[in-house]
Amino acid sequence: MRFERIGREPDYSRYMDLKEGWLDRRIFSDADIYEEELYRIFARSWLFVAHESQIPKAGDFLTTHMGEDAVIVARQADGSIRVMLNSCPHRGNKVCFADAGNTRRFVCNYHGWAFDTAGDLKGMHEEYCYDDGDIDFKNHGLKNVAKVSSYKGLVFATFNGDAPSLEAWLGDFRWYLDMILDNEEGGTEFIGGCIKSVMSANWKFGVENFIGDAYHAGWTHDSGCRSMNDGMPFPPIDMENSYHASVNGHGWEFGTEGVGDLVLLGRPKVMDYYNKIRPKMAERLGEMRSKIFGSVASASIFPNVSFLPGISTFRQWQPKGPMQFELKTWVIVNKNMPDDIKEEVTKGVMQTFGPGGTFEMDDGENWENCTTVNRGVVTRHERLHYRCGIGRQIEHDTLPGIVYRGQYNDANQRGFYQRWLDMMTHDDFSKMPTRPEPRLGNVAETRDLPGLFAL
Amino acid sequence: MLDRPLSPPPVEVIVAVTQALHCEARLLDNEDFDGWLAMLDEDICYRMELKSRRFRADRSPPLPVGPGVIFNEDLGRLKLRVDRLKSGFVWAEDPPNFIRRAISNVEVVARPAENEVRVHSVLIMHRNRIDGTTRVLTAARTDLWRGEGQAWLLVARDIVLDHSVLPDSNLNAFF
Numbered sequence: 001m002r003f004e005r006i007g008r009e010p011d012y013s014r015y016m017d018l019k020e021g022w023l024d025r026r027i028f029s030d031a032d033i034y035e036e037e038l039y040r041i042f043a044r045s046w047l048f049v050a051h052e053s054q055i056p057k058a059g060d061f062l063t064t065h066m067g068e069d070a071v072i073v074a075r076q077a078d079g080s081i082r083v084m085l086n087s088c089p090h091r092g093n094k095v096c097f098a099d100a101g102n103t104r105r106f107v108c109n110y111h112g113w114a115f116d117t118a119g120d121l122k123g124m125h126e127e128y129c130y131d132d133g134d135i136d137f138k139n140h141g142l143k144n145v146a147k148v149s150s151y152k153g154l155v156f157a158t159f160n161g162d163a164p165s166l167e168a169w170l171g172d173f174r175w176y177l178d179m180i181l182d183n184e185e186g187g188t189e190f191i192g193g194c195i196k197s198v199m200s201a202n203w204k205f206g207v208e209n210f211i212g213d214a215y216h217a218g219w220t221h222d223s224g225c226r227s228m229n230d231g232m233p234f235p236p237i238d239m240e241n242s243y244h245a246s247v248n249g250h251g252w253e254f255g256t257e258g259v260g261d262l263v264l265l266g267r268p269k270v271m272d273y274y275n276k277i278r279p280k281m282a283e284r285l286g287e288m289r290s291k292i293f294g295s296v297a298s299a300s301i302f303p304n305v306s307f308l309p310g311i312s313t314f315r316q317w318q319p320k321g322p323m324q325f326e327l328k329t330w331v332i333v334n335k336n337m338p339d340d341i342k343e344e345v346t347k348g349v350m351q352t353f354g355p356g357g358t359f360e361m362d363d364g365e366n367w368e369n370c371t372t373v374n375r376g377v378v379t380r381h382e383r384l385h386y387r388c389g390i391g392r393q394i395e396h397d398t399l400p401g402i403v404y405r406g407q408y409n410d411a412n413q414r415g416f417y418q419r420w421l422d423m424m425t426h427d428d429f430s431k432m433p434t435r436p437e438p439r440l441g442n443v444a445e446t447r448d449l450p451g452l453f454a455l
Numbered sequence: 456m457l458d459r460p461l462s463p464p465p466v467e468v469i470v471a472v473t474q475a476l477h478c479e480a481r482l483l484d485n486e487d488f489d490g491w492l493a494m495l496d497e498d499i500c501y502r503m504e505l506k507s508r509r510f511r512a513d514r515s516p517p518l519p520v521g522p523g524v525i526f527n528e529d530l531g532r533l534k535l536r537v538d539r540l541k542s543g544f545v546w547a548e549d550p551p552n553f554i555r556r557a558i559s560n561v562e563v564v565a566r567p568a569e570n571e572v573r574v575h576s577v578l579i580m581h582r583n584r585i586d587g588t589t590r591v592l593t594a595a596r597t598d599l600w601r602g603e604g605q606a607w608l609l610v611a612r613d614i615v616l617d618h619s620v621l622p623d624s625n626l627n628a629f630f
C-alpha cells in the first residue's frame with residue numbers, strides 16, 4: 001500500500017465516488033486540500049456576511065470573515081452595503097477589532113491611517129511625512145470585495161468578479177429558502193447578538209450535519225430529546241413523506257408534518273403563533289411549503305451556512321485551518337412577530353441549540369473526534385460510507401432540486417460533496433455544472449411561480 | 456431592589472456564604488446534582504448573558520430585544536438539564552469528563568433584605584474531556600443568597616463569561 005502526499009494540483013475526483021457513495025477521509029484534515037479549499041471554494045463562492053437587520057443605519061458595521069480573510073461589513077449613507085478587507089494597506093494590520101457598532105471612521109492602531117466606512121483613505125497621523133507623489137489616496141483604501149448582494153435580508157459577498165448573480169447561485173434553492181425568509185409579510189431579522197465558539201473540527205462536518213443528517217438526531221440527541229419531552233425518545237420518522245432536496249450543493253432535509261421542530265423548540269407559544277399564521281403562509285407560499293415549515297428539518301447553504309427552520313437557529317462555520325472552525329450562531333425571527341414571541345423564540349433557541357443548549361451539547365465532540373481520529377496516518381486512507389438511501393431518488397411534481405425520498409439519507413451530503421468536487425475541479429466558473437437543471441428559471445419571486453410549484 | 460452597602464459585613468455571614476459557594480462547587484464537581492438542586496431557591500433565576508467587543512466610544516443603542524443570553528433558566532429548566540445528565544443517554548459524558556471548579560474573590564457586598572446577601576465571586580473551571588483535551592473557562596458571578604434557617608439558598612445568579620469566543624464546543628456544565 002502506498003501512502004501518498006497530495007500535490008498542489010491533484011485530481012480531486014480520487015477523493016470520492018458519489019455514485020458508489022464513499023469519501024476519502026483526507027479531505028477532513030489534509031493541509032494542502034484545505035489551502036485549495038480557501039482558494040477554490042471560499043475565494044470564489046458567494047459567502048454569507050450579514051443579515052441586513054444587523055446593520056440598519058448608516059455607519060453601522062460588523063466584522064466577520066470570508067474564508068480566513070477578515071472583512072468589515074458596513075452600511076453606507078446611501079443605504080447600500082460595502083464589504084472590505086479588514087486589513088490596512090500600509091502594513092496590513094487589522095483595522096477594526098470591534099465585533100460590531102456604529103462609527104464614521106476606522107483608524108488603524110499602528111500608524112493611524114484613517115478610512116471612512118466605504119473604505120476610502122481619508123488621512124493619517126503626521127500626514128506631512130508623505131511628499132507629493134508618495135501616496136495616491138484613491139488607491140490606498142481598504143480593498144472592497146468584488147460583489148455584494150442581498151437575498152431577502154441575507155447579505156452575501158464574493159471575491160470573485162466572475163461569480164454568477166446571487167439569484168443564480170442560489171438557484172432553485174430559493175424555493176426552499178423562502179420558507180424561512182419569507183413565510184410572513186415583513187421578512188426576517190436577527191435578534192440578540194452572536195455567539196461564537198471554537199471547535200477542533202473540519203468545517204465540512206458542521207455543514208454536512210445540517211445539510212442532511214437527520215439520521216444522527218434520534219441517537220446523538222436522545223438525552224436532549226427525552227429531557228425536553230417527558231422522557232419520550234425522538235419521534236419516528238415518516239420515510240414515505242419526508243425528503244432530501246439538493247440544489248447546487250445547497251440542501252434541505254425535511255418532513256411534511258409541520259410541527260416536529262416546533263415541538264423540539266419546547267415553546268408552546270411559538271407553536272401557537274405559527275399555527276395562527278399557517279393559513280396565511282399557505283396562501284403566500286402554497287400548501288406544500290406551509291406543511292414543510294416547522295417539521296423536523298435542517299438545511300445548509302453552500303459552502304458554510306446552516307439553519308434550522310422552525311427552531312430558528314442560524315449559523316456559520318468559519319474555517320480556521322483544516323482541523324478547526326469558529327462557529328457563529330444567531331437567532332432569526334420574523335420581523336412582524338410580537339416582542340413576546342421573539343423573546344420566546346430566543347429562549348427556545350438558547351435552550352436547545354445555544355452552546356449551553358440541550359441539543360447542541362451533544363454535537364461538538366462528535367465532529368471534533370471525527371476530525372482528529374480520521375487524521376491517523378493509516379486511518380486517513382480508509383474510506384467513509386456515504387451510501388445511505390442511494391437508490392431512493394425520485395421526480396417530484398412540487399419539490400425542485402435533486403429529490404430523494406426518506407429523511408434518513410446521505411443524499412444531500414452527496415450533493416454537497418459533488419458541488420465541493422465541482423468547485424475544486426473547474427477553473428472556469430461558467431463551465432461549472434448546474435445540479436440539477438433549474439426549474440425556476442428566471443422567476444424573480446418564488447411566490448409568483450406557476451401553480452405547479454405553489455401547490 | 457435597592458442594595459444597602461455593607462461595611463463591614465458580619466463575619467459569620469461571610470463565612471457561611473463562602474462555605475455555601477465552596478460546597479456548591481464540590482457537589483457539582485462530584486456530579487451530586489440532586490445535592491446541588493437542594494441548594495437552589497424555588498424562584499431561582501440563573502442567567503448568563505452574551506458579551507461582544509465594542510469600541511469604548513460606541514454609543515449606539517443596545518439591541519432591540521435585549522442582549523442574547525446563553526442561560527436564562529428557572530428551577531424547572533435546571534431540573535430538566537439535570538434529568539438529561541442523569542438519563543444515561545448522554546454519550547459525550549460517558550466515560551465522564553473531569554471537571555474541577557475553583558471559587559475565589561468572594562466578596563459579600565450588600566444586604567438587600569435582613570436574610571439576603573449579594574455576593575460577587577470568581578469561578579475558574581478546569582474541564583478535562585473524554586478525548587483528553589483540556590479547557591479552562593473563567594467567569595465572574597454575582598449572586599443573591601437567602602438564609603433560610605441553617606441553610607443558605609441561591610436565589611439568583613448572573614454569570615459573565617470572560618470569553619468573546621467560547622474556547623470549547625459546548626457549555627455542558629453548571630457555573
Ligand code: FES
Nearest residue numbers: 088090091108111
Ligand atoms: S499598518 Fe495601518 S497605519 Fe500602518
Ligand SMILES: [Fe+2]
Nearest residue numbers: 216217220363
Ligand atoms: Fe445534532
